[in-house]
Amino acid sequence: MTKEEIIKLTNKVFEDAFEIDPEKLTPQAKIFDELGLDSLDIVDLIVALQKQFKVQIREDERVRTIRTLEDVYNFILILKQEEEKK
Amino acid sequence: MQLRRVVITGMGSVSPFGRGVAALTDGIEAGRSAVRKMEGWGQYLGLRSLVGAPAEMKDEKLIPRLNRRSMGRLSIFAVQAAQDAVADAGLDPALATTGRMGCVVGSTTGSAISISQAFETMLPDHDLTKLSSMQFFHCISHTATMNVAQCLKLNGWVMATSAACASAMQAIGAGYDLIRLGRQDVMLCGGAEELHPTVTGSFDVLFATSVKYNDTPEQTPRPFDRDRDGLVCGEGGGILVLEDYEHAVKRGAPILAEILGYHTCSSGDHVSESSRPAMVTCMHEALRAAQLEPGQVDYVNAHATATMQGDKEEAEAIAEVFGAKVPVSSLKGYIGHTLGASAAIELAASFAGIRKGLLYPTLNLQNVSPECQGVGHIMGGALKREARVVVKNSFAFGGISAVLVCRMG
Numbered sequence: 001m002t003k004e005e006i007i008k009l010t011n012k013v014f015e016d017a018f019e020i021d022p023e024k025l026t027p028q029a030k031i032f033d034e035l036g037l038d039s040l041d042i043v044d045l046i047v048a049l050q051k052q053f054k055v056q057i058r059e060d061e062r063v064r065t066i067r068t069l070e071d072v073y074n075f076i077l078i079l080k081q082e083e084e085k086k
Numbered sequence: 087m088q089l090r091r092v093v094i095t096g097m098g099s100v101s102p103f104g105r106g107v108a109a110l111t112d113g114i115e116a117g118r119s120a121v122r123k124m125e126g127w128g129q130y131l132g133l134r135s136l137v138g139a140p141a142e143m144k145d146e147k148l149i150p151r152l153n154r155r156s157m158g159r160l161s162i163f164a165v166q167a168a169q170d171a172v173a174d175a176g177l178d179p180a181l182a183t184t185g186r187m188g189c190v191v192g193s194t195t196g197s198a199i200s201i202s203q204a205f206e207t208m209l210p211d212h213d214l215t216k217l218s219s220m221q222f223f224h225c226i227s228h229t230a231t232m233n234v235a236q237c238l239k240l241n242g243w244v245m246a247t248s249a250a251c252a253s254a255m256q257a258i259g260a261g262y263d264l265i266r267l268g269r270q271d272v273m274l275c276g277g278a279e280e281l282h283p284t285v286t287g288s289f290d291v292l293f294a295t296s297v298k299y300n301d302t303p304e305q306t307p308r309p310f311d312r313d314r315d316g317l318v319c320g321e322g323g324g325i326l327v328l329e330d331y332e333h334a335v336k337r338g339a340p341i342l343a344e345i346l347g348y349h350t351c352s353s354g355d356h357v358s359e360s361s362r363p364a365m366v367t368c369m370h371e372a373l374r375a376a377q378l379e380p381g382q383v384d385y386v387n388a389h390a391t392a393t394m395q396g397d398k399e400e401a402e403a404i405a406e407v408f409g410a411k412v413p414v415s416s417l418k419g420y421i422g423h424t425l426g427a428s429a430a431i432e433l434a435a436s437f438a439g440i441r442k443g444l445l446y447p448t449l450n451l452q453n454v455s456p457e458c459q460g461v462g463h464i465m466g467g468a469l470k471r472e473a474r475v476v477v478k479n480s481f482a483f484g485g486i487s488a489v490l491v492c493r494m495g
Binding site: 050056 | 152216217220
């Protein structure tokens with residue numbers, strides 16, 4: 001899976017699940033401060049990303065370091081690369 | 087201790103006839119039925135009743151996402167009804183945050199759709215990781231009242247009643263007491279419910295639903311009728327604004343009605359069989375609280391859901407208390423049984439009709455059942471008569487009765 005595909009599918013999660021205007025979905029956008037998600041939304045973001053990318057991230061400690069949309073893209077990319085290595 | 091007077095100053099409803107009390111009374115006055123055959127229900131083995139009275143969900147996206155995300159279908163109905171009731175009462179939004187305004191909103195359960203989805207998500211793989219954080223907030227018993235309070239930014243008393251089909255009435259009764267006792271000045275009270283095969287199914291397994299009219303849905307339910315064969319579930323939300331009389335007068339609010347008496351009691355006898363003695367007791371006690379005699383009542387809005395036993399017991403109970411002179415009707419022929427929302431929706435419709443000089447007839451009541459005789463059934467067309475004192479009955483599985491007595495403003 002390419003990074004472009006990951007960006008497209010991740011942005012779709014933000015548009016569909018959190019009703020965020022696509023114009024606001026820039027890589028630098030801060031998930032809490034700028035996109036308006038809160039602690040409950042993060043639970044649903046994890047559920048939606050798991051479904052979209054068929055990955056398990058609920059127990060992954062790296063989730064806690066995510067701040068921006070770019071962080072999400074990179075995290076999914078790493079997970080996909082780890083999956084390919086297996 | 088001097089108890090305060092409590093008045094109703096606003097009403098809101100989402101019903102199978104649409105959003106708004108005007109849409110509700112328009113449907114009733116046109117003699118329409120909102121009951122239809124439900125698409126897809128035929129797939130359920132053992133579900134014999136395939137009819138329902140669905141309400142259309144509209145404009146839900148006008149509710150901000152951060153509020154809406156915790157709402158299942160019934161909470162959206164409750165919130166929209168509450169918003170309309172507050173607007174109808176002309177309440178200052180700033181009152182919400184004074185701690186003197188709260189809500190009591192009931193439902194049979196949390197969102198039936200969300201509860202079903204939660205099990206469908208979790209059980210196939212016994213996997214909780216697929217559950218949304220919001221599933222809990224949709225499914226809990228106080229979902230409607232919690233969402234009304236959050237969305238309208240209320241910070242007064244918040245409670246939920248859960249007494250199945252008497253939920254809204256018990257909510258109104260609870261709000262009435264809070265204001266009478268001086269604990270709150272304004273309470274948003276009512277109920278909400280949603281239609282789902284599991285809801286109709288829960289009555290169907292008890293042989294309480296209508297099953298003979300699946301291909302002629304507009305002919306059922308038939309309260310008090312010879313050919314009735316059970317209830318039809320509906321959905322929606324109904325909210326009344328209850329207010330301290332002095333508070334309402336001070337702000338020049340329109341007074342729709344004053345609550346004069348309320349009573350609720352258990353039959354202590356059986357969980358599903360209707361109890362005429364308990365109904366009689368409940369009506370007598372509500373009248374006693376109102377300091378009125380049965381002869382002073384101008385209209386009884388019956389619970390009558392069109393079940394074989396419930397209608398018989400209620401007709402006998404009304405006959406015992408009021409005789410045959412007081413006009414009686416049930417509104418369930420139009421909109422089905424909106425269960426936990428029914429008392430609030432039906433009170434709103436009754437008040438709106440009475441303000442126009444109309445007592446609405448029971449739709450589908452064509453031949454009064456021999457066992458439902460002895461009361462003043464309103465049949466055929468609306469009764470054009472001034473009514474001052476109104477009694478509203480509400481009964482529920484679990485042996486619960488609840489009765490409200492109001493005087494029109």
